Amino acid sequence: MELQLKGITKQFPGVLANDDVTLTARSGKVLALIGENGAGKSTLMNVLSGLYHPDAGEIIIDGQVQKFDDPGDAIKAGIGMVHQHFMLVPVFSVWENVVLGIEPTRAGGVLSRKEARREVKEISERFGLAVDPDVLVEDIPVGIQQRVEIIKVLLRGAKILVFDEPTAVLTPQEVEEFFGIVAELKGRGATIIFITHKLKEALAIADDITVLRGGKVVGHADPATATPEDLAAMMVGRDIELVVEKSEAEPGAGVLELADVTMLDDYGRALLKDISFSVRAGEIVGVAGIQGNGQTELVEAITGLLPISRGRITFEGKDITRYSPRDRHTAGIAHVPEDRNHMGMIGSFSVAENLVLDSYYAQPFSRGIRLQGDVIRDSAEALVEQFDVRPPIISNTGGALSGGNAQKMIVAREFSRDVPLVVCAQPTRGIDVGSIEYIHEQIVKKRDEGKAILIVSTELDEIFALSDRILVMYDGRIVAELKASEATPTEVGLYMAGRAA
Amino acid sequence: MSLTSPDGKTTIEPDDSGWATFFRRLTTATDWKTGLVIPALAVLTALIIGAIIIMLTGSSLQETLQAYWALLEGSVGSLRAISATLTEATPLILTGLSVAIAFRAGLFNIGGEGQLLIGGMTAVLVGFSFTGLPWFIHLPMAVAAGFLGGAVWGFVPGFLKAKTGAHEVIVTIMMNYIAIYLTGYLLKTALFQREGRNDPISKNVEESAQLPKLLGWFDSAMRVHLGLIIALIAVVLVWWLLFRTTTGFEFRAVGANSHAARYAGMSVTKVYILVMVIAGGLAGLAGGGQVLGVLDRASPGFSAGLGFDGISVALLGRSNPFGVVAAALLFGGLTAGGQNMQATANVGIDLVSVIQALIIIFVAAPALIGAIYRVKTDASSTQISQGWSS
Numbered sequence: 001m002e003l004q005l006k007g008i009t010k011q012f013p014g015v016l017a018n019d020d021v022t023l024t025a026r027s028g029k030v031l032a033l034i035g036e037n038g039a040g041k042s043t044l045m046n047v048l049s050g051l052y053h054p055d056a057g058e059i060i061i062d063g064q065v066q067k068f069d070d071p072g073d074a075i076k077a078g079i080g081m082v083h084q085h086f087m088l089v090p091v092f093s094v095w096e097n098v099v100l101g102i103e104p105t106r107a108g109g110v111l112s113r114k115e116a117r118r119e120v121k122e123i124s125e126r127f128g129l130a131v132d133p134d135v136l137v138e139d140i141p142v143g144i145q146q147r148v149e150i151i152k153v154l155l156r157g158a159k160i161l162v163f164d165e166p167t168a169v170l171t172p173q174e175v176e177e178f179f180g181i182v183a184e185l186k187g188r189g190a191t192i193i194f195i196t197h198k199l200k201e202a203l204a205i206a207d208d209i210t211v212l213r214g215g216k217v218v219g220h221a222d223p224a225t226a227t228p229e230d231l232a233a234m235m236v237g238r239d240i241e242l243v244v245e246k247s248e249a250e251p252g253a254g255v256l257e258l259a260d261v262t263m264l265d266d267y268g269r270a271l272l273k274d275i276s277f278s279v280r281a282g283e284i285v286g287v288a289g290i291q292g293n294g295q296t297e298l299v300e301a302i303t304g305l306l307p308i309s310r311g312r313i314t315f316e317g318k319d320i321t322r323y324s325p326r327d328r329h330t331a332g333i334a335h336v337p338e339d340r341n342h343m344g345m346i347g348s349f350s351v352a353e354n355l356v357l358d359s360y361y362a363q364p365f366s367r368g369i370r371l372q373g374d375v376i377r378d379s380a381e382a383l384v385e386q387f388d389v390r391p392p393i394i395s396n397t398g399g400a401l402s403g404g405n406a407q408k409m410i411v412a413r414e415f416s417r418d419v420p421l422v423v424c425a426q427p428t429r430g431i432d433v434g435s436i437e438y439i440h441e442q443i444v445k446k447r448d449e450g451k452a453i454l455i456v457s458t459e460l461d462e463i464f465a466l467s468d469r470i471l472v473m474y475d476g477r478i479v480a481e482l483k484a485s486e487a488t489p490t491e492v493g494l495y496m497a498g499r500a501a
Numbered sequence: 502m503s504l505t506s507p508d509g510k511t512t513i514e515p516d517d518s519g520w521a522t523f524f525r526r527l528t529t530a531t532d533w534k535t536g537l538v539i540p541a542l543a544v545l546t547a548l549i550i551g552a553i554i555i556m557l558t559g560s561s562l563q564e565t566l567q568a569y570w571a572l573l574e575g576s577v578g579s580l581r582a583i584s585a586t587l588t589e590a591t592p593l594i595l596t597g598l599s600v601a602i603a604f605r606a607g608l609f610n611i612g613g614e615g616q617l618l619i620g621g622m623t624a625v626l627v628g629f630s631f632t633g634l635p636w637f638i639h640l641p642m643a644v645a646a647g648f649l650g651g652a653v654w655g656f657v658p659g660f661l662k663a664k665t666g667a668h669e670v671i672v673t674i675m676m677n678y679i680a681i682y683l684t685g686y687l688l689k690t691a692l693f694q695r696e697g698r699n700d701p702i703s704k705n706v707e708e709s710a711q712l713p714k715l716l717g718w719f720d721s722a723m724r725v726h727l728g729l730i731i732a733l734i735a736v737v738l739v740w741w742l743l744f745r746t747t748t749g750f751e752f753r754a755v756g757a758n759s760h761a762a763r764y765a766g767m768s769v770t771k772v773y774i775l776v777m778v779i780a781g782g783l784a785g786l787a788g789g790g791q792v793l794g795v796l797d798r799a800s801p802g803f804s805a806g807l808g809f810d811g812i813s814v815a816l817l818g819r820s821n822p823f824g825v826v827a828a829a830l831l832f833g834g835l836t837a838g839g840q841n842m843q844a845t846a847n848v849g850i851d852l853v854s855v856i857q858a859l860i861i862i863f864v865a866a867p868a869l870i871g872a873i874y875r876v877k878t879d880a881s882s883t884q885i886s887q888g889w890s891s
């Protein structure tokens with residue numbers, strides 16, 4: 001089906017999120033939608049899927065003007081949205097999740113299991129998705145959960161599929177498989193819209209690329225000829241350095257030291273196994289690894305959110321193994337958490353409140369128990385400006401920020417603290433190239449000020465762009481420690497896959 | 502499930518139950534549409550349905566209008582009516598605040614009834630036990646005792662929730678039963694029971710511990726008492742605590758997203774305990790106000806459902822301290838006016854309960870109001886996903 005958006009305009013209080021957007025997506029083709037954080041990509045897709053009502057403009061499918069009152073109408077018209085934040089019930093099986101809301105029933109309203117399972121299986125096989133209908137969703141990895149979402153929209157008859165940053169949380173292997181699925185869907189004539197911040201991905205699988213900036217379409221690119229640099233320049237409106245320049249590190253004294261850190265879960269399985277390493281002042285240590293190999297636990301062990309079972313954590317010579325998260329914060333550890341929506345911010349709090357989420361208790365933000373509203377607001381105004389959080393309205397709620405801008409807000413909060421150690425988990429997930437450049441510059445600047453930096457990232461590009469030293473995690477262990485200047489991505493990749501010993 | 506943090510303290514798994522989400526949605530709806538329009542339409546709709554019910558029971562339209570007129574007159578039609586409304590509203594402000602502050606921290610305090618009873622009992626105990634004290638010592642002592650009694654009753658569920666994860670709804674309900682029977686028992690002990698009486702009724706509160714009538718000098722039938730001022734001070738204090746202090750920041754953070762609160766180094770345990778102590782104290786204060794300001798003694802059932810009505814008041818007031826005052830005045834007015842309606846227009850006061858219940862149904866299910874009046878409620882926009890920005 002051919003999809004046309006004509007003159008779509010959507011105004012939020014104070015922000016024109018979509019401004020006269022016109023674009024076409026064709027049957028059997030992949031349209032990549034790229035643009036800065038807050039450019040209006042998600043808003044446009046929420047209009048398309050009937051969640052938002054546009055202030056002006058038309059949605060045209062195969063020449064027919066559509067009117068969507070709610071998401072149900074959009075689904076009926078053949079639009080399927082694969083949300084980044086999966087909407088699955090963990091304790092339900094795959095097929096139960098898929099048929100939820102459209103359960104096939106026998107006479108008398110009895111759920112027809114057989115029918116439902118058969119339909120799920122058939123779709124899974126037809127598109128080569130290889131999903132077992134009977135396993136519980138909580139038992140399958142993210143990549144497969146995404147396929148369940150895909151089956152869900154296909155079963156509802158979607159011919160136009162929208163993926164909003166589908167690869168942000170996938171492992172490289174899963175990304176490959178995802179591309180295979182997209183090719184398959186494409187081959188069957190589906191119309192695909194793909195939102196991403198990873199320019200290489202856009203170039204790899206798209207047939208057309210449309211660039212949004214400030215709510216407007218600012219250009220189209222042909223993936224056959226465009227380069228990542230071209231796209232970055234179109235997105236941001238200036239030339240971007242995709243890799244920050246940095247000098248050789250000059251490491252000083254050890255700041256953070258882990259000795260034989262082991263963490264067991266409730267069932268006695270080891271999540272972290274005998275981890276020992278140190279981070280010194282003035283160096284960036286990058287922890288590489290495929291999602292789910294213990295990185296999350298490592299970060300939470302260091303920041304005090306999870307207790308360790310054995311071993312010792314030393315910070316600036318003090319044993320902090322038994323310190324609470326607050327004590328570690330006070331001692332001087334900053335933390336950019338991996339999961340920004342569930343941990344890093346509170347959606348219903350204002351931007352100003354989010355910017356003091358973990359430092360509200362200290363001078364100058366409070367005196368005794370009295371919050372110092374003026375100080376908090378002034379500091380927020382300055383940070384929002386400095387870190388280019390857009391829109392720079394500190395009384396807006398954090399939840400109204402676009403994904404990348406929310407991340408910038410969190411980075412602003414943690415980086416504005418003058419502390420010896422910064423732990424950053426996935427610091428640039430979901431962030432546009434322009435802001436990645438800025439955040440990377442900030443990280444390097446912190447290092448040059450003599451701070452110790454620990455970066456955890458599943459993006460090899462990011463690890464190589466930043467690290468002075470690389471640690472590779474696999475199955476809860478550090479399996480390799482490499483000097484960044486001597487390591488190669490292939491070598492690190494092998495360690496990440498657990499293949500080199 | 503419980504989690505242990507590295508300092509060895511047990512914290513409990515953040516609560517993401519349906520309740521938690523439900524109240525989060527109610528309390529975080531701060532825009533004027535959901536904050537004002539929905540409650541106003543809910544009240545209007547409830548009144549219309551109330552009228553239909555009166556007519557269904559065989560009254561004519563004229564009689565129905567007369568009944569509503571009596572309701573209005575009895576609540577705001579005269580200075581006496583206003584005094585009655587304020588008197589009824591006073592305990593509701595406090596129990597409403599009690600529920601509201603707990604909502605803000607993500608807890609559902611169903612225990613207002615029990616906390617109010619215990620607070621009333623401790624207040625009455627101090628109120629009759631001391632003789633010969635000047636009022637400026639005795640009265641504050643009795644009021645403080647009311648707060649403390651309720652606070653102890655709130656502490657128990659807060660503590661159990663924080664240390665064991667026991668759900669506060671269950672525990673507070675149980676605490677209500679304990680309070681009811683404990684009150685009944687205590688009122689028959691020598692300590693409380695009035696001499697020469699066989700029925701469970703307490704000794705009278707000394708004059709020096711009675712909350713003075715604000716308008717008594719003007720008209721002795723006007724019962725509005727100093728408790729109203731105390732309640733209003735509590736409103737301002739709770740507002741200040743919630744929105745101007747680090748403690749309130751923690752309450753709201755834990756209520757909105759306990760994962761983020763833990764990340765930010767807040768002690769979820771401490772918040773649960775502290776907020777339940779304060780919530781219990783506020784309900785206890787309501788009980789103190791009743792025995793020291795209205796009843797001058799305690800008898801079984803003096804709580805009269807005020808603790809439960811606090812839930813309705815907090816819901817209608819969107820867990821905002823000032824919203825609570827507005828909601829309490831409305832409910833107080835309905836009760837005061839209902840008595841007048843019963844006396845003069847031959848429509849039972851039960852109708853008032855029906856109207857109150859309808860209001861709550863409509864407030865709790867904004868989509869209903871949305872459908873009737875075609876206003877958009879925030880329920881329709883909760884499911885928006887924005888990729889990583891979701």
Ligand SMILES: Nc1ncnc2c1ncn2[C@@H]1O[C@H](COP(=O)(O)OP(=O)(O)OP(=O)(O)O)[C@@H](O)[C@H]1O
Nearest residue numbers: 012017037038039040041042043400401402403404
């Ligand atoms: N519900 C909302 N209320 C107010 N403003 C909003 C809302 N949703 C989005 N916005 C604003 O609209 C603009 C576009 O946001 P949108 O989420 O569409 O950006 P995006 O292109 O998806 O960005 P990202 O790459 O960071 O996800 C932003 O300025 C954002 O702050």
Ligand SMILES: [Mg+2]
Nearest residue numbers: 042887888890
């Ligand atoms: Mg987005």
